[in-house]
Amino acid sequence: MTDSTATTGSPLVKRGLAEMLKGGVIMDVVTAEQAKIAEDAGAVAVMALDRVPADIRAQGGVARMSDPDLIDGIVEAVSIPVMAKARIGHFVEAQILQELGVDYIDESEVLSPADYVNHIDKHSFTVPFVCGATNLGEALRRLAEGAAMIRSKGEAGTGDVSEATKHIRTIRKQIADLQATLRSNPDELFVAAKELQAPYEIVREVAETGKLPVVLFTAGGVATPADAAMMMQLGADGVFVGSGIFKSGNPAQRAEAIVAATAQYDDPAAVTAASRGLGDAMVGINVADLPAPHRLAERGW
Amino acid sequence: MNPGITGVPRIAVLALQGGVAEHVEMLRELGAEPVPVRSAAALSSGPWHGVVLPGGESSTMDRLLRRFRMRDPLAELITSGVPVLATCAGLILLAERIEDPAPGQTSLGVLPVTVRRNAFGRQVDSSREEVSTAFGKVDAAFIRAPEVTAVGGDVRVIARRGSSPQGAGAVVAVATDQVIGMSFHPELTHDLTLHSEFVRRAHRQRHA
Secondary structure, eight states, X not given: OOSSSOEESOHHHHHHHHHHHTTOEEEEESSHHHHHHHHHHTOSEEEEOSSOHHHHHHHOSOOOOOOHHHHHHHHHHOSSOEEEEEETTOXXXXXXXXXXXXXXXXXXXXXXXXXXXXXXXXXXXXXXXXXXXXXXXXXXXHHHTTOSEEEEOOXXXXXXXXXXXXXXXXXXXXXXXXXXXXXXXXXXXXHHHHHHTSOHHHHHHHHHHSSOSSEEEEOSSOOSHHHHHHHHHTTOSEEEESHHHHTXXXXXXXXXXXXXXXXXXXXXXXXXXXXXXXXOOOOOOOGGGSOGGGOGGGSOO | OOGGGSSSOEEEEEOSSSSHHHHHHHHHHTTOEEEEEOSHHHHTSOOOSEEEEOOSOHHHHHHHHHHXXXXXXXXXXXXXXXXXXXXXXXXXXXXXXXXXXXXXXXXXXXXXXXXXXXXXXXXXXXXXXXXXXXXXXEEEEESSOOXXXXXXXXXXXXXXXXXXXXXXXXXXXXXXXXXXXXXXXXXXXXXXXXXXXHHXXXXXXXXX
């Protein structure tokens, strides 16, 4: 640092909040009351939206940013960070969310995209963004646009964890492949960047460090403590839980159990204890039964 | 290797949630042996020559400490006098009093200070800036940071925001002979100033 003036909105400051969320659970909430339940259960942050993905899926129609009054109500209700969703490419929804003082914006495929070509230029905001990705190339393109946190997409609103598993495994394998390329044939990293459709400099950085330069959470279909612990064992830094909590039989208890299992993910006795007596999980839908046009993970590119 | 006979101080790094890896990396670089601790069993596997309470979400860590029955043994370990370094949420955990706790939130209550959470605003107000401390200048990241609003006992103010330690800015770092607590994150900028002082203290503890 060359002077003593404060710098807001730098990549370090934007990524820094996500670093502090590591090992934690971020919960979808649609009311201030749910937000309080999430905070009481030990959530590290809440995601404010007006319908959970399972309801967006069931009700259909265009899904948009939440009403500012609803977001205000949630921001007022809790002391933990509040995230909120904007449609892919909808930079004005993002401007509104920044104006409302949310702590992170999720440029999310769960909402209906507003632009089928461009994502939001996230560098031009002070508030940080988290974006979804199904593979490494997609994650790196979002980083190039200024995302400060990545979540693997999974298939939101299903309660079926298989897509989340596929996406986190894919990202991890592609990182390992880049590391192998760097060791054996570093000159092939240029082609790797072309194939990943991502900037060479970021591809090179990932090959050298063996990880994304930002925090990587998983999302989409996590419904049980065991699901959350599996994501952590697969290398996630933390977990988003959407419909899985407030579409279950006993949200408060399930939320607390998922927080506990995420913290002690590598201790089978602890995950077992967290899994007991939670009542009904969300019923869910098998991703294999979803017609392709209804798969949210395919939104975004 | 028997930890009791190495020349390296063993540091328990509370690892229930938050920015743990950054502290682990810096402590290794400074020649200490950091051990991430996520259970009561791990916490009881001393000897410990220091304790690090990282940044993260203080209400989450508090809840997990109680659920996993780690709160009392951790408070006892700190009361026994081992050196402590605490950043952001870690400082909130140490505090005797939290002005604005989340509903039901408690703390270890082992440091006679009062803290106010999220004292400088929301994430858009988070910033990186240089802070003058009693141990030297620190390149610091303030992320939804708390401030210390009152100090008691033998707690010394070692840094204020935007001015010298003697100035009028908000108190953002405090120390005793045992504890170094700060509301900011030197671990996000990899600034070793305060960690170096902590590891020196851990070495002395090992020889005590």
